[in-house]
Amino acid sequence: MRRDVFQAIADPTRREILGLIAHKSLNINSVTEQFDVSRAAIYKHMKILTECGLLEIKQQGRERFCEGKLERLNEISDWVAQYREFWETRLDSLESYLKTLQGKSNDQGKTTL
């Protein structure tokens, strides 16, 4: 069972769940109401999110409130970041190239690519 953050956010329902609980903690039934699948299905998604640390559950009476731990998404943005540097470097050199062109003829405007 691979259970990493990348796999966790691959599912659109799980992304939606994160969106819901980012703002405020909700119990499992409240989350379920927002979807048209069974509680058991939502529960399984919750479990996956919990197992990779994106979500924490706090018991309160017979209810369990789900709290988002979005910091864990850092793993994702860190991974993307290495390539961002890479592709932005390329875009930067394109940009400076275009600026060079622009400097040569000043009425140029944007060249459609």
Add this chain to the structure above:
Amino acid sequence: MRRDVFQAIADPTRREILGLIAHKSLNINSVTEQFDVSRAAIYKHMKILTECGLLEIKQQGRERFCEGKLERLNEISDWVAQYREFWETRLDSLESYLKTLQGKSNDQGKTTL
């Protein structure tokens, strides 16, 4: 067949493939050599990456060179970004709270956590 960027990067092999071709274009056999699965398996991964725009293929004789289109990862970082703001706000208010304590200060520090 869901075929979005989120699902594409969920698989570790596909993430590795992106890492390989980020630096320079490689043909399919060269990519395959780096893994211990069959060419057909790699080919399928390539296809998925192509279908969601993370990769472009340029024919050159009988070979096909795979070129990374990492800009498409913007979709991922955009999605993460909305939550980044959210959780960094929380961290920022913690930080300013700590600064307030440290400075024993005269400003109205945000203590809402």
Add this chain to the structure above:
DNA sequence: TATATTTGCAACCAAAAGGTTTCATAAATA
């Protein structure tokens, strides 16, 4: 106490994912 509510979890199912082997085809080369 009897009943409602909220949840955990098992058992099961269909479809998707990730892999394999095999064959066909087009391009390069001996």
Add this chain to the structure above:
DNA sequence: TATTTATGAAACCTTTTGGTTGCAAATATA
């Protein structure tokens, strides 16, 4: 021309995924 190389893709298999229904247990409430 005959052969090797690089690839596309079909057929097939196993495991994982995402869903279901149903039941048990614990907490709240009438």
